[in-house]
Amino acid sequence: MQTHIAKRVEIVIEAPLERRLTDALTEAGVTGYSVLPVLGGSGRSGQWTRDGQVGRAGMVNVVCLIKPERLDGLLDAIFAVVKKHIGVVSVTDAQVLRAERF
Amino acid sequence: MQTHIAKRVEIVIEAPLERRLTDALTEAGVTGYSVLPVLGGSGRSGQWTRDGQVGRAGMVNVVCLIKPERLDGLLDAIFAVVKKHIGVVSVTDAQVLRAERF
Amino acid sequence: MQTHIAKRVEIVIEAPLERRLTDALTEAGVTGYSVLPVLGGSGRSGQWTRDGQVGRAGMVNVVCLIKPERLDGLLDAIFAVVKKHIGVVSVTDAQVLRAERF
Amino acid sequence: MSEILSLAGANLISPIILSFALGLIAALARSDLTIPEAVAKGMSIYLLFAIGFKGGVAVSAHGIDQTLVLSLVAGLILSFTLPVLAFGLLRAMTGLSTIDAAAVAAHYGSVSIVTFVAATSVLNGRMISSEGYMVAVAAVMEAPAILSALWLVARSGGGARMEPGLIRELLLNGSIVLLVGAFFIGAITGEQGLADISAFIVAPFKGVLCLFLLDMGLIAGRGLRQSKGVVSLGAVGFAIAMPLASAMIGLGVGMLIGLSVGGIVLMMVLCASASYIAVPAAMRVALPEANPAVYLTLSLGVTFPFNLTLGIPLYLAIAQTVTGG
Amino acid sequence: MSEILSLAGANLISPIILSFALGLIAALARSDLTIPEAVAKGMSIYLLFAIGFKGGVAVSAHGIDQTLVLSLVAGLILSFTLPVLAFGLLRAMTGLSTIDAAAVAAHYGSVSIVTFVAATSVLNGRMISSEGYMVAVAAVMEAPAILSALWLVARSGGGARMEPGLIRELLLNGSIVLLVGAFFIGAITGEQGLADISAFIVAPFKGVLCLFLLDMGLIAGRGLRQSKGVVSLGAVGFAIAMPLASAMIGLGVGMLIGLSVGGIVLMMVLCASASYIAVPAAMRVALPEANPAVYLTLSLGVTFPFNLTLGIPLYLAIAQTVTGG
Amino acid sequence: MSEILSLAGANLISPIILSFALGLIAALARSDLTIPEAVAKGMSIYLLFAIGFKGGVAVSAHGIDQTLVLSLVAGLILSFTLPVLAFGLLRAMTGLSTIDAAAVAAHYGSVSIVTFVAATSVLNGRMISSEGYMVAVAAVMEAPAILSALWLVARSGGGARMEPGLIRELLLNGSIVLLVGAFFIGAITGEQGLADISAFIVAPFKGVLCLFLLDMGLIAGRGLRQSKGVVSLGAVGFAIAMPLASAMIGLGVGMLIGLSVGGIVLMMVLCASASYIAVPAAMRVALPEANPAVYLTLSLGVTFPFNLTLGIPLYLAIAQTVTGG
Ligand SMILES: Nc1ncnc2c1ncn2[C@@H]1O[C@H](COP(=O)(O)O)[C@@H](O)[C@H]1O
Ligand SMILES: Nc1ncnc2c1ncn2[C@@H]1O[C@H](COP(=O)(O)O)[C@@H](O)[C@H]1O
Ligand SMILES: Nc1ncnc2c1ncn2[C@@H]1O[C@H](COP(=O)(O)O)[C@@H](O)[C@H]1O
Numbered sequence A, B, C: 001m002q003t004h005i006a007k008r009v010e011i012v013i014e015a016p017l018e019r020r021l022t023d024a025l026t027e028a029g030v031t032g033y034s035v036l037p038v039l040g041g042s043g044r045s046g047q048w049t050r051d052g053q054v055g056r057a058g059m060v061n062v063v064c065l066i067k068p069e070r071l072d073g074l075l076d077a078i079f080a081v082v083k084k085h086i087g088v089v090s091v092t093d094a095q096v097l098r099a100e101r102f
Numbered sequence D, E, F: 001m002s003e004i005l006s007l008a009g010a011n012l013i014s015p016i017i018l019s020f021a022l023g024l025i026a027a028l029a030r031s032d033l034t035i036p037e038a039v040a041k042g043m044s045i046y047l048l049f050a051i052g053f054k055g056g057v058a059v060s061a062h063g064i065d066q067t068l069v070l071s072l073v074a075g076l077i078l079s080f081t082l083p084v085l086a087f088g089l090l091r092a093m094t095g096l097s098t099i100d101a102a103a104v105a106a107h108y109g110s111v112s113i114v115t116f117v118a119a120t121s122v123l124n125g126r127m128i129s130s131e132g133y134m135v136a137v138a139a140v141m142e143a144p145a146i147l148s149a150l151w152l153v154a155r156s157g158g159g160a161r162m163e164p165g166l167i168r169e170l171l172l173n174g175s176i177v178l179l180v181g182a183f184f185i186g187a188i189t190g191e192q193g194l195a196d197i198s199a200f201i202v203a204p205f206k207g208v209l210c211l212f213l214l215d216m217g218l219i220a221g222r223g224l225r226q227s228k229g230v231v232s233l234g235a236v237g238f239a240i241a242m243p244l245a246s247a248m249i250g251l252g253v254g255m256l257i258g259l260s261v262g263g264i265v266l267m268m269v270l271c272a273s274a275s276y277i278a279v280p281a282a283m284r285v286a287l288p289e290a291n292p293a294v295y296l297t298l299s300l301g302v303t304f305p306f307n308l309t310l311g312i313p314l315y316l317a318i319a320q321t322v323t324g325g
């Protein structure tokens, strides 16, 4: 099966900023992304959990597969959103099927 | 700690096809998989969210760790299911503890 | 954008052990972790799903980004918790923004 | 005529319809109001259980009359044949491909339980009784239309997949099992069973329905916002013409079988309503090439609100006029 | 005897039991009917809150009689000792390893709150009153059995881990805290408090219980399907013999303490029922080597339906016969 | 005085307050009791819908009197100006940075709907009627305070971001849309609509409120445990002084406008209560540099329980004394 080199970018970011982040991704030209729930976690700003929350609290995990050449532009766009906020960004090398999609 | 080379395959696929995909994985000889929820996302077929959905709508993220030598057979099995459907497949190099499990 | 080498450790572990695992992570000196829900899966101990469960059943996916030099100590700490239990551990090479956070 | 209008007007200012409108407006205005998936699913389980149970109790109370079997058979036949009508109309009125047209047709042969529930609630509000087993007819009409759609595609040489296990999956679909199961529990435990749990399944029913329709409005509105340009004017016309045509067929069948006025209205509503829960999921498996945006927009975005607001009072008025009831 | 049968028959056709049966059948037939985790947890919180609250109100109304302390102490002792009986029976009737046998034993020393609730609902249906504080006895019996199981393993030289923090975790378990907390709220606010919220915790209670048992049936059915070949015939025999034996012990203790007929039945049910929510989670921490499929199949797949259908009416009949009530 | 105390005492032993206390204690004792996010959100949707609907029905029944517009305008002005008072007090009483102080101020200018609901429930319990449109005043007071806070930061040269789309987002916030939408549905359908769904939105209301406050207690307790050392004594002092001062302002405004005693109490409560749902999310977008631990601890950990337990009965006693009602 033919696979193609890609980058897998995962961003854990505060839920109230989700729309701003995905808007920034779209502007940066990504062809798609997925938003995964996060139940809880811990970091420099303390521990948290989604349990019982009523508002738009907690974090979400936004996953974005892209062509390697788009990475730099994408990270800039992401950083503009997460800069002042709570959140972590990681990038891994990946391979994808159906390269024409990315 | 002794680690072993493995491949991490992640498939974002439409929820109504989840059982068909996991059946295909099992037939292809994987020893295990995990299904993670996806809250929403965007792609060529538009934007979507799980919010308020009543039916089996939206996508799930199926994660499968396997021995590298199994990858090709697995991708063929996966592709047979996702071919006509909405979904993305990514593969990353990974290392696992307890190799005898995979 | 400047990125830094890191390791991404993902542990699928039984929900009743979540607190013990995150305590072990914290003791091993990680600066943060995220807990993602798992809907269901399959492995040597059979198939399972979160559907309709009332107790603390099923598994969670704990994700931890760390500096590469911490990996060995961390895997030892993780293994002490998962040893006798159901669960899988995978490690992937990653790159992170804002290295000072890890 | 003015009677129909006043009926429709009274229907429009019910909390149920207004809740749907609120959801629709909120979604179109891009409010972040949402109902969690688990809560929406919980409400749908509640509604299916309650409606099935009450149907069963009604049957246990009034007994099985001879029209029961006739109604079930009629429902089966209608669900198998209405897609053919829908397919024909779609080919005439729209430029949809065979596969898209077949997928849409499957939705219109199947039923929308929520529309059925809303109609029941309108009948109750007007003290018009209906056959309890109509809920069983609704269950029977859920799945056959899907098979008809696959047959329509196969006939045109299309690649419909009659996947192994699909029929089984359709028949054991969660909503059908719950609806039919609750129906039998109601039929077995009867009035005594109803007395036990009526504070749960009868008293708060309408209120839950309001919140559920709020959610339906949110989903429909989000869908409409997404689907700009996806459906043609002809398709929208279909989504209004088809329920009207189907309702007339339902009227004829209902009178032929000898249903009460309430039963006839429900039969019309079953024919006129289009599925937007079970069938879309089945289509993703069986006809993945069909565009979900098309069938969801038509069934949930157009036909559902049409039936909810104008359709139900219209069908009721027609049924009353025709039967002299 | 025929009276017992007719009692059991009447019990079997209640909406509660039939809902459980529906879930069981749906799961065994591989229907995709499911109840979202959050909804199931929400219902269990509702049930624990309601049952605790009502117990507290009953105590505030009838006052604390001298059997209260006796009942609590008896509950504690029973939860500590029943696992020893279970362990002995398991070693005699099955080939389970020490660790598996101890893990199963922990479940049978603890209690199933849902079985308790179902029994209360049967008593209410027959207008048999019972001591309100039995719900506190239920809370007291949740955790001790786990310690006994660990002791049984340690005695056999097994590697039970008396982990730091485990006891604290057991005592502050969510269900215990909610049940006991609601009990105190009910006891403090009394009839006035009940009047305030009875439309929420009394009226719809049985209906919620139906949906909850539907879910239990789904889980039990899925478990049974998974566990083919996991449990021996001897083990299944244990899962029926043990509740019968425990119920007899509960009967003796209840009479000794001087409980009312209703109270005796509830004491029998507490002894006879096996945990399948709190204890399994504790076992994964404390005895991870034990096979969850074994203890879940026995407690949820065999003993729970046995008690629900045959056990409760049987215990009631026995208690009424023996006490002449 | 002794009357106030007995009032406060009666308030303290209500199931609502005790449920909050149970949650608080469970969280502080590190019990693993939790309510699923979806269930908590479902309850909040229920409460907003019910309270909005009932407010609308009240307006439709008693008609729009001339104080309605005055009240809405007063609410707007109060929500814009109270943050300035809060900011001044914070700078005087605490060492918080400009940004943290402004973020806290935004919370105190906005409102806590749950506190409002609890006050309504206390008024109902004492048969004190109030203006139905106070719920619309509550909606109007949700958002403006956020803009004031941003202005306070901008004035001090801080980097508040008046992000494009933020105002739109604030006004179309899910809770505001639901509250206002339900208000209109209630106003349009009136007593007839209420009769339709009162078994859902009136009868079980207090019970749902109990479980919701249990959840609030759990969150507040978890927050307090996390935030050891985050807030100074001065800040805690502010979190008690501010509601008292605001309540007095609300009293004056309420009397000026000519509200009934019940209406005055609700106006005091709106002024005195601090947001902990909508405003925190807005602050994360608009003032990300502000520390969430500070504003959540003060509004949810201190002011909310203060108002719930002592504040509401105190405001009621004061309003009754001053108006002679
Ligand atoms: N090293 C890490 N690995 C994985 N997730 C992290 C890590 N650090 C932080 N997070 C997640 O990001 C959230 C915010 O982190 P922080 O900004 O450090 O408070 C945490 O609550 C975690 O959910
Ligand atoms: N580049 C991507 N990265 C991550 N997830 C994606 C990507 N493209 C698509 N997806 C996910 O897969 C779903 C279907 O994609 P598509 O088939 O392109 O519509 C989307 O809604 C996303 O949830
Ligand atoms: N190869 C695998 N890939 C991904 N997840 C796995 C794999 N094996 C096991 N799991 C997950 O870990 C759980 C326990 O695995 P096991 O201990 O093999 O029963 C499974 O139910 C899955 O959720």
Ligand code: NA
Pocket (backbone or CB within 6 Å): D082, D107, D108, D109, D110, D111, D112, D246, D270, D271, D272, D273, D274, D275
């Ligand atoms: Na139809």
Ligand code: NA
Pocket (backbone or CB within 6 Å): E082, E107, E108, E109, E110, E111, E112, E246, E270, E271, E272, E273, E274, E275
């Ligand atoms: Na027991």
Ligand code: NA
Pocket (backbone or CB within 6 Å): F082, F107, F108, F109, F110, F111, F112, F246, F270, F271, F272, F273, F274, F275
């Ligand atoms: Na305020």
